[in-house]
Amino acid sequence: MKTILFSTAIILSFFSKAQLISYTHYSKQITMTTNTISQTQVQGTMFELPKLPYSYSALAPYIDARTMEIHYEKHHGTYTNNLNAAIKGTELEGKSIEYILSTISKHSAAVRNNGGGYYNHNLFWSILSPNGSEKPAENLEISKAIIKDFGSFDEFKSQFSQAATTRFGSGWAWLSVDASGKLFVSSSPNQDNPLMDVAEKKGTPILGLDVWEHAYYLNYQNRRVDYIAAFYNIINWNEVNKKYLEAKK
Ligand code: MN
Numbered sequence: 104m105k106t107i108l109f110s111t112a113i114i115l116s117f118f119s120k121a122q123l124i125s126y127t128h129y130s131k132q133i134t135m136t137t138n139t140i141s142q143t144q145v146q147g148t149m150f151e152l153p154k155l156p157y158s159y160s161a162l163a164p165y166i167d168a169r170t171m172e173i174h175y176e177k178h179h180g181t182y183t184n185n186l187n188a189a190i191k192g193t194e195l196e197g198k199s200i201e202y203i204l205s206t207i208s209k210h211s212a213a214v215r216n217n218g219g220g221y222y223n224h225n226l227f228w229s230i231l232s233p234n235g236s237e238k239p240a241e242n243l244e245i246s247k248a249i250i251k252d253f254g255s256f257d258e259f260k261s262q263f264s265q266a267a268t269t270r271f272g273s274g275w276a277w278l279s280v281d282a283s284g285k286l287f288v289s290s291s292p293n294q295d296n297p298l299m300d301v302a303e304k305k306g307t308p309i310l311g312l313d314v315w316e317h318a319y320y321l322n323y324q325n326r327r328v329d330y331i332a333a334f335y336n337i338i339n340w341n342e343v344n345k346k347y348l349e350a351k352k
């Protein structure tokens with residue numbers, strides 16, 4: 104295993120705005136370990152596993168620490184590594200994850216599964232919080248939009264829970280913003296999401312719930328419904344509101 108130092112200047116020049124955000128915690132050099140690249144400067148970019156904004160135990164008892172640790176380090180970590188491996192040396196190297204997902208029908212299954220897995224988990228961690236709440240504060244734009252587009256918060260919650268419960272096998276439930284700025288609920292199989300050109304209904308996801316068994320099985324076993332109910336205690340609505348405003352721009 105050799106340690107390689109990437110020049111930040113070279114790497115940053117290839118970054119999109121979205122990618123930059125996840126790289127801002129790096130100062131002068133990004134260090135990575137690999138056994139495949141020789142010890143020279145590499146002109147390329149890598150997607151990086153973002154730091155969790157809370158500890159593994161912070162979301163307990165709704166999501167337990169062991170599940171968080173395995174989910175983040177092993178599952179999300181593997182999607183990240185596999186995405187980097189899948190795009191290395193291809194035309195996708197250096198492209199934003201949003202661009203990759205929006206053209207996913209042209210890419211390999213490895214890019215689809217791992218690119219989706221990378222993006223979906225980035226979003227998932229960001230919309231969870233130990234200080235979360237079931238409902239958004241009434242003065243937030245997302246609160247007004249939910250009432251406008253669903254009729255009530257309870258109707259939104261009912262549709263979202265239904266989408267999460269009835270997604271057969273592995274997948275995600277989503278709250279997204281469509282091209283006209285309207286909110287909608289959907290679900291997707293595997294690591295697909297509404298940004299993908301293959302999605303049944305396309306939009307920008309602002310809230311997502313991972314309903315793969317790896318997300319809940321240690322604590323909830325087969326009781327997905329209990330995991331979905333617990334999710335409403337740890338939603339970071341301020342972050343969802345931020346994503347809503349960004350998606351509406
Ligand atoms: Mn997952």
